[in-house]
Structure formats: structure tokens, C-alpha cells
Amino acid sequence: MSRRHFLKTAAILAGTGAAAALSGCKIRFQSSEQTAAASDQTFHWRLVTTWAPHFPVMGEGLDLFSNWVGQMSGGRLKIQVYGGGELVPPLEVFDAVSQGIAEMGHGASYYWSGKVPAAQFFCTVPFGLNAQQMNAWLYSGGGLALWEEVYKPHHLIPFPAGNTGVQMGGWFNREIKSVADFGGLKMRMPGLGGKAISKLGATALLSPGSELYTNLERGVIDATEWIGPYHDYLMGFHKIAKYYYYPGWHEPGPTLELIVNDSAFAQLPPDLQEIVRTAAFRLNLWMLSEFEAKNDEYLQKIRQEKQVRILPFPDDVMAQLRVKSAEVIQELTDRDPASKKVFDSWSAFRRAITDYSHLSESAYFSLISGNSTSIP
Numbered sequence: 001m002s003r004r005h006f007l008k009t010a011a012i013l014a015g016t017g018a019a020a021a022l023s024g025c026k027i028r029f030q031s032s033e034q035t036a037a038a039s040d041q042t043f044h045w046r047l048v049t050t051w052a053p054h055f056p057v058m059g060e061g062l063d064l065f066s067n068w069v070g071q072m073s074g075g076r077l078k079i080q081v082y083g084g085g086e087l088v089p090p091l092e093v094f095d096a097v098s099q100g101i102a103e104m105g106h107g108a109s110y111y112w113s114g115k116v117p118a119a120q121f122f123c124t125v126p127f128g129l130n131a132q133q134m135n136a137w138l139y140s141g142g143g144l145a146l147w148e149e150v151y152k153p154h155h156l157i158p159f160p161a162g163n164t165g166v167q168m169g170g171w172f173n174r175e176i177k178s179v180a181d182f183g184g185l186k187m188r189m190p191g192l193g194g195k196a197i198s199k200l201g202a203t204a205l206l207s208p209g210s211e212l213y214t215n216l217e218r219g220v221i222d223a224t225e226w227i228g229p230y231h232d233y234l235m236g237f238h239k240i241a242k243y244y245y246y247p248g249w250h251e252p253g254p255t256l257e258l259i260v261n262d263s264a265f266a267q268l269p270p271d272l273q274e275i276v277r278t279a280a281f282r283l284n285l286w287m288l289s290e291f292e293a294k295n296d297e298y299l300q301k302i303r304q305e306k307q308v309r310i311l312p313f314p315d316d317v318m319a320q321l322r323v324k325s326a327e328v329i330q331e332l333t334d335r336d337p338a339s340k341k342v343f344d345s346w347s348a349f350r351r352a353i354t355d356y357s358h359l360s361e362s363a364y365f366s367l368i369s370g371n372s373t374s375i376p
């Protein structure tokens, strides 16, 4: 948008509040003719998920999503939510929706990195974007269009639909004083983060969530990452681990995904399609907000129980892991052209937003850090 057009538009908005004046910003609106074509047909959809039924935040959010869609559509789009394993196993959600066994799915795109390596950039990669930056890249920086392109051959339409915020670095029974302490460390760490710690001599394991507590308690693993204070507290890790490290460099703001079978979506009238899009936006914000509020609350519980030391990773450990993570991403983009294409967009966006975030969010946090108790 040119400066002249912006000033003209701003004047119109100031005078009338007319949102239609924003049409020059390439925002697509449904025409009234399209919405008038809405039918009375009722659609029954299945939503399969990678989460346990009614799992805190994720499962709860999908129950809400189903209600929102039902209410907005006047009952014309009914969505039945299935927890992982209820209709299909958790890690078959992608295939189930791709093949039309279910119309819709919810999970995290990095679960499919074995099948679609480029997908992980749309969730999270080590030392990548935080939640706010992910939303900016996906919605306004071209990321979502690339995501749609990557999923199109799989007959899937992706929607950002949740974010955990910056995760925690994990629970350790060995103090991490330097990179040497990763030598021989057995840690539950999926994805590219796991590959990065392997380069420092650790063994990255992929234990399912259900086995983590027992494995950590019995010393089968020395450390595990999970999510953040809320879910970690519910798992009880604070009772058996000595150290709780931050930050979650390996998952700095994972975007969760809603995936829709493209044929099923095409069969919906335009107003129901718009309801799905709108409810996905709402879910994206609701989950992030819920994570943020609950993590604050449960960090305080963990602090008050005083059973674990909460420590930052040493600077040189972060520096080394950053180097190793860059190597892992380089190896990925060298062997997979689709990952290279997505990475080029993602990394250009990251360079620019890191510059701006430094002057805005980062500078602001530095300003207020340590002063929270003195502010009325």
C-alpha cells in the first residue's frame, strides 16, 4: 500500500470506521452473493487429534472449537472430536485427514517431518520464532501460503490453531554447567532439537509422554523436555527431577495446526468455510492465552514447593546449541528442496523481525525486568 493510499484510507476510516475501505490491502471478503448461496444442508464432520481426549488446553480447546462452530453455523456444521486413538492412532492423524477418513485433524506439523520435512518450519524449529513472530510470519509474512502449498499434494488445507508459547528447557537430574555435561546424557528430546543435542554427545530418545515419569524416576533417562510449567506440573516432574532449565530453545513457540481435507472443505458452502476459518483464528488465540496464563500460575506453584532448582542454561551452552541447531537445519535444507524454499522465506522474515523485536519487545522486557513487584 502506498503512503498516499494509506493516508487516504486512514482519513476514511477515521471519519466513518468503514472496514470496506481496507479492500486495497488484499484482504479477501466473501461477496453477499456467495453467502446467500448458503444451504440448509447439515454436515457431520469428524475431528481426529494427536492429543488424549479432553487433554488440558489442546483437547479442551478442540471441544470449545466444536461448540463455536456449532453455534456460529446454527447447527449446520456438527463436529465430533476424537482424542488420539479413539478413531485413529495419534500419529496417523495426517494420513487419516489426507485420505478423507476424517474431515479434520489437530496436531503439530513437526510430527509429520518424516513424511513432509518442510512441515516442521510451520510448527517450530530450534532457535526459531516465538508465538507472536510465528503468527506474524504465517498470517502476514507469506508463511501460511507456503504451508498451503506444501500440504496441497496431500489434499490438506492447514490453519494455525494454537501455540504453547516458549516452552521450558526441560527437567534434568544432572546439572548442566557446560556443553561437556551433554556427553552421555540420555534425554527425551524429539525433532531437530534432539539432533542438535546428539551433536554434543547426548543420546536423544523419543519416549512417549505416558512413560516419561517412570523413565525419569528410574534413571532410564537423565532428562526430559515436555511443555511448560502447567503440563509439566500435572506430570509431576517437579517431584523427581533436581533441575528445571529454561528457556525452551528447541521449541520457542510451536504453532499447532488444524488440517482439513480439501474435498470436504470444498463441499462446504462459503459461509461454513468462513466459520471454520474464523473459529481456527479464535482457537489459535485461545490456546496461546490459556497456555500463557496457566504457565504463569503453575510456575509459582513449582517455585513454592521448592523441590527443584530452576536455572537458566549457561550462555556457552546456548551458544553451542545454536551452532549445532544451525548445522542440523543446514543439513535438512541441503537435502530437501521444499525445506529450502520454506526456510528461505522463514529466515528472511526472522532476520527482519529479530531486528524489530530487539528494538521493541526485547528492549521493553529489559526495561521492566526485575521491576514487577515495584509496579502498582
Ligand code: CA
Pocket (backbone or CB within 6 Å): 167, 225, 226, 227, 251
Ligand atoms: Ca516439548
